[in-house]
Amino acid sequence: MTTRRTPTGAAVLQPDVxxxxxxxxxxxxxxxxxxxxxxxxxxxxxxxxKSALYRRWPSRDEMIGAVIAEFSVARxxxxxxxxxxxxxxxxxxxxxxxxxxxxxxxxxxxxxxxxRQNPAMAEFARITIGGPRRxxxxxxxxxxxxxxxxxxxxxxxLALDMGAGIVYWRLIVRGVPAGEEYLDQVTxxxxxxxxxx
Numbered sequence: 498m499t500t501r502r503t504p505t506g507a508a509v510l511q512p513d514v515x516x517x518x519x520x521x522x523x524x525x526x527x528x529x530x531x532x533x534x535x536x537x538x539x540x541x542x543x544x545x546x547k548s549a550l551y552r553r554w555p556s557r558d559e560m561i562g563a564v565i566a567e568f569s570v571a572r573x574x575x576x577x578x579x580x581x582x583x584x585x586x587x588x589x590x591x592x593x594x595x596x597x598x599x600x601x602x603x604x605x606x607x608x609x610x611x612x613r614q615n616p617a618m619a620e621f622a623r624i625t626i627g628g629p630r631r632x633x634x635x636x637x638x639x640x641x642x643x644x645x646x647x648x649x650x651x652x653x654x655l656a657l658d659m660g661a662g663i664v665y666w667r668l669i670v671r672g673v674p675a676g677e678e679y680l681d682q683v684t685x686x687x688x689x690x691x692x693x694x
Contacts, residue, residue, distance in 0.1 A: 510553060517543040518550060522564040527600040531611045534561065562618070565608065566625035569595065573633040581641035581691070586684040588634050589660050593680060596668050605669065631657055638691075647691045660687045 521543035525534045536557055540547045554560035572595040576587035596605060612619035638653045647656075663683050667675050 514543075514545055514549055515553060518545065518553065519564045519567065522560060523568060523600050523604070526561070526565075526607065527603040530607045531561065536560075558618070562621045562625060565604070565622075566629075568601065569626045570629045570633075572598075573630040575633050575636045577636070577640065581637070581644075581646045582684060582688050584637040584640065585660060585687060586680065588637055589664055589680050589684055592661055592664055593668070593675060596665070609669070634661075641691075651691060656687070656691060659690065660684065663687075 518539065521539045524542060525538050534557070536547050536550050540550055550560060554563060572591060574587055574591040576584050578584050578587060596602060608622065612622050634657055635653055638647065638651060638656045641647045642649055642651060660683055664675060664680070667673050
């Protein structure tokens with residue numbers, strides 16, 4: 498078995514440096530927002546030179562998009578508890594924790610505003626955040642169909658919107674807190690809506 502060697506002169510991306518940079522991006526976005534984030538500020542906060550950033554991402558916007566996407570998709574879950582209710586409750590809990598994360602809750606409104614003003618950012622968010630998160634959560638409903646808990650012709654795309662849309666509306670649009678009891682109520686309502694014949 499031959500050992501692959503890094504070509505001479507190739508940059509080796511150190512994971513600890515990448516982690517420091519991604520944490521700095523999240524902190525800068527939380528503290529200053531999209532408009533005021535700069536490569537210089539991220540590099541300074543991470544304790545690296547700007548070249549370390551450009552070795553990973555070709556531009557500021559691609560850096561922001563990649564970091565937010567990685568942060569967001571990592572927080573989606575596919576719990577497989579054995580029941581629709583258990584799976585749905587776990588996914589809504591994960592959604593709640595993502596939206597209310599101490600740092601991300603300060604970034605999320607800015608992300609939405611940026612996406613409204615910047616079609617490229619909107620498309621990027623749809624493809625790299627919304628798409629992968631929905632793909633992970635889709636398994637909740639496909640398993641429920643396979644177990645016979647919900648009809649085979651269930652509109653899974655609409656089902657994906659139901660619980661997430663309610664929680665999003667309450668937290669982001671209305672700005673009203675949502676606790677465990679509220680998430681239980683949303684879970685039960687969506688399960689009833691999907692299982693009634």
